[in-house]
Amino acid sequence: MSTTTQAPEATPPTPSTESRERSTSLAKAGDWARRAPLLPALVFVIILTQLPFLATLVVSFMNWNAYYPDERGFAGLDNFRRVFTDTNTRQAVVVTVLLTVSVVVISLLLGLGIALLLDRKFRGRGIVRTLMITPFLIVPVAAALLWKHALYNPEYGLFNGLLKAVFGENAPQPDWITNNPLWAIIAALVWQWTPFMMLILLAGLQSRPLDVVEAARIDGASNVQIFKSMTLPHLRQYIELSALLGAIYVVQNFDHVFTITSGGLGTANLPYFIYQTFYTAQDYGRASAAGVVVVIGTIIIATLALRTAFSLFKEETR
Amino acid sequence: MSATQTSTTSRMPSAPAGARGAAGAQIVHRRPPKKAALLGVLAWVIGLLFAMPVLWMALTSFHKETDAATNPPSVFAPLSLEGYQTFFDAGPWPSLLNSLTASVISTILVLLLAFPAAYALSIRPVRKWTDVLFFFLSTKMLPIVAGILPIYLFAQQVRLLDNIWLLIVLYTSMNLPIAVWMLRSFLAEVPVEMLEAAQVDGASLTRTLRDVIAPVVMPGIASAALICFIFSWNELLLARVLTGTTAGTAPVFLTGFVTSQGLFLAKVCAASLVVSLPVLVAGFAAQDKLVQGLSMGAVR
Numbered sequence: 365m366s367t368t369t370q371a372p373e374a375t376p377p378t379p380s381t382e383s384r385e386r387s388t389s390l391a392k393a394g395d396w397a398r399r400a401p402l403l404p405a406l407v408f409v410i411i412l413t414q415l416p417f418l419a420t421l422v423v424s425f426m427n428w429n430a431y432y433p434d435e436r437g438f439a440g441l442d443n444f445r446r447v448f449t450d451t452n453t454r455q456a457v458v459v460t461v462l463l464t465v466s467v468v469v470i471s472l473l474l475g476l477g478i479a480l481l482l483d484r485k486f487r488g489r490g491i492v493r494t495l496m497i498t499p500f501l502i503v504p505v506a507a508a509l510l511w512k513h514a515l516y517n518p519e520y521g522l523f524n525g526l527l528k529a530v531f532g533e534n535a536p537q538p539d540w541i542t543n544n545p546l547w548a549i550i551a552a553l554v555w556q557w558t559p560f561m562m563l564i565l566l567a568g569l570q571s572r573p574l575d576v577v578e579a580a581r582i583d584g585a586s587n588v589q590i591f592k593s594m595t596l597p598h599l600r601q602y603i604e605l606s607a608l609l610g611a612i613y614v615v616q617n618f619d620h621v622f623t624i625t626s627g628g629l630g631t632a633n634l635p636y637f638i639y640q641t642f643y644t645a646q647d648y649g650r651a652s653a654a655g656v657v658v659v660i661g662t663i664i665i666a667t668l669a670l671r672t673a674f675s676l677f678k679e680e681t682r
Numbered sequence: 683m684s685a686t687q688t689s690t691t692s693r694m695p696s697a698p699a700g701a702r703g704a705a706g707a708q709i710v711h712r713r714p715p716k717k718a719a720l721l722g723v724l725a726w727v728i729g730l731l732f733a734m735p736v737l738w739m740a741l742t743s744f745h746k747e748t749d750a751a752t753n754p755p756s757v758f759a760p761l762s763l764e765g766y767q768t769f770f771d772a773g774p775w776p777s778l779l780n781s782l783t784a785s786v787i788s789t790i791l792v793l794l795l796a797f798p799a800a801y802a803l804s805i806r807p808v809r810k811w812t813d814v815l816f817f818f819l820s821t822k823m824l825p826i827v828a829g830i831l832p833i834y835l836f837a838q839q840v841r842l843l844d845n846i847w848l849l850i851v852l853y854t855s856m857n858l859p860i861a862v863w864m865l866r867s868f869l870a871e872v873p874v875e876m877l878e879a880a881q882v883d884g885a886s887l888t889r890t891l892r893d894v895i896a897p898v899v900m901p902g903i904a905s906a907a908l909i910c911f912i913f914s915w916n917e918l919l920l921a922r923v924l925t926g927t928t929a930g931t932a933p934v935f936l937t938g939f940v941t942s943q944g945l946f947l948a949k950v951c952a953a954s955l956v957v958s959l960p961v962l963v964a965g966f967a968a969q970d971k972l973v974q975g976l977s978m979g980a981v982r
């Protein structure tokens with residue numbers, strides 16, 4: 365579609381009397397004039413994201429551990445075999461999926477509910493919106509530290525403190541992180557990502573054509589009916605957008621796993637696992653193989669997600 | 683905030699004419715006022731619940747260590763600046779300055795690179811511009827961790843480890859795709875007539891960019907800058923792996939701030955709050971820009 369729309373734009377300055385050869389060379393120059401502003405950004409991104417990945421691909425076929433530099437060499441598929449047979453890696457895959465899906469789904473549902481509440485008129489709505497955004501504006505490491513030490517700590521954390529304040533001396537004092545390590549991380553992440561979902565969904569709600577909703581109400585449609593058949597379809601693209609963006613960021617989460625459990629208690633997700641394999645164990649070959657597996661997995665999911673994204677942005681691409 | 687106001691005020695005038703009669707009155711009173719008030723209270727409760735950890739963090743940061751670590755919590759303990767004193771005595775300034783340098787310079791670089799690219803993807807689009815746009819987005823899906831090892835090894839070779847410029851370049855590439863998407867969606871709204879008028883007047887590309895396009899997309903630039911700043915300021919993984927004592931950023935400093943001995947809750951809360959302060963201030967000041975930035979310009 366871009367070719368058909370841009371062709372007439374490129375030619376007008378060329379008078380019809382000029383030779384055909386001239387006009388094509390002009391069009392060619394025009395093409396490059398169009399591309400020139402794009403190139404710096406494109407080259408920059410290719411060098412910094414594609415080249416390192418190609419290098420990772422090469423290293424993934426090598427036997428390379430920084431602790432044993434003499435043994436460096438070609439390893440074939442050994443690293444991949446180890447990645448697929450290792451229980452830690454499989455655990456990391458499961459944790460990554462669980463973490464991403466639960467954080468995205470829970471914060472989406474919470475975010476939707478809160479967005480619906482905030483779409484209504486009530487006293488102090490602006491203040492409540494500001495309060496709601498606060499968690500998203502705390503630096504992730506700081507938020508993870510806050511949850512770990514100020515909230516979850518079994519001896520002086522706020523949660524157990526409140527339990528004691530309400531139920532007295534015999535109140536249960538659970539060790540939140542040890543008892544449910546993965547849920548401890550999920551809760552802290554949901555707290556930060558719910559405002560994100562809420563903000564996008566609220567913007568979606570407020571772009572809803574209200575006269576149509578009003579008309580439906582006059583025709584006797586109930587609130588549930590209006591929500592199901594009008595609000596939800598309108599919100600669909602906003603829901604998809606926030607889920608897609610949320611997933612992009614949560615899948616890569618490192619800060620919370622690193623801070624709250626240091627990957628212990630079976631909470632190491634893939635980013636943490638790779639970080640540990642390369643940074644602590646210095647096993648470059650295996651870390652790279654795990655990285656390649658992650659990327660292939662991401663490509664499969666991203667192809668589906670990009671299709672969604674494409675439908676999202678289609679209406680504004682005209 | 684403004685969007686909230688307009689949507690509510692436009693509710694009545696935009697309703698069909700017939701709605702203003704008896705039926706209109708019925709709509710207004712359809713929901714009993716009691717229920718509406720209850721929902722308002724519910725919204726307040728939820729908002730306070732979400733803000734509570736931050737409020738608790740702020741309160742704890744102003745307590746003495748001994749009052750911070752009590753159970754049940756001592757809410758009304760005397761206030762103290764002990765936590766902040768310990769934090770600032772630990773020498774956080776170099777790391778805060780590193781964070782500021784990395785965030786500000788990378789944000790400027792992102793805008794310088796993204797603006798022309800967005801122009802080439804919207805106003806005078808190259809062929810297959812949608813493919814290019816999705817290529818940018820797809821790089822966001824490539825996990826940073828998958829490319830971090832070669833970057834580390836390369837930096838080690840050329841002695842760029844623990845150098846703030848390495849982080850600046852990496853943060854630029856990390857945020858560039860988002861900025862390209864955002865600015866493109868804003869540039870797509872520039873009226874073509876204005877561009878044609880500029881062309882007729884014989885304005886050069888740079889002048890067109892500066893005088894015609896920039897003013898229209900200024901809000902987009904502000905959103906992109908805000909979001910790039912926040913993401914760079916927050917970043918931990920790259921900074922942790924690639925920097926050490928000289929170029930370490932504030933998040934890295936924070937991770938090393940928790941000690942295994944003694945009480946540390948007040949000072950950790952103070953530190954967390956100070957490190958989050960720039961993001962809190964910028965985010966509160968520009969809530970609407972935040973929404974636009976987060977959604978890469980898809981939501982206005």
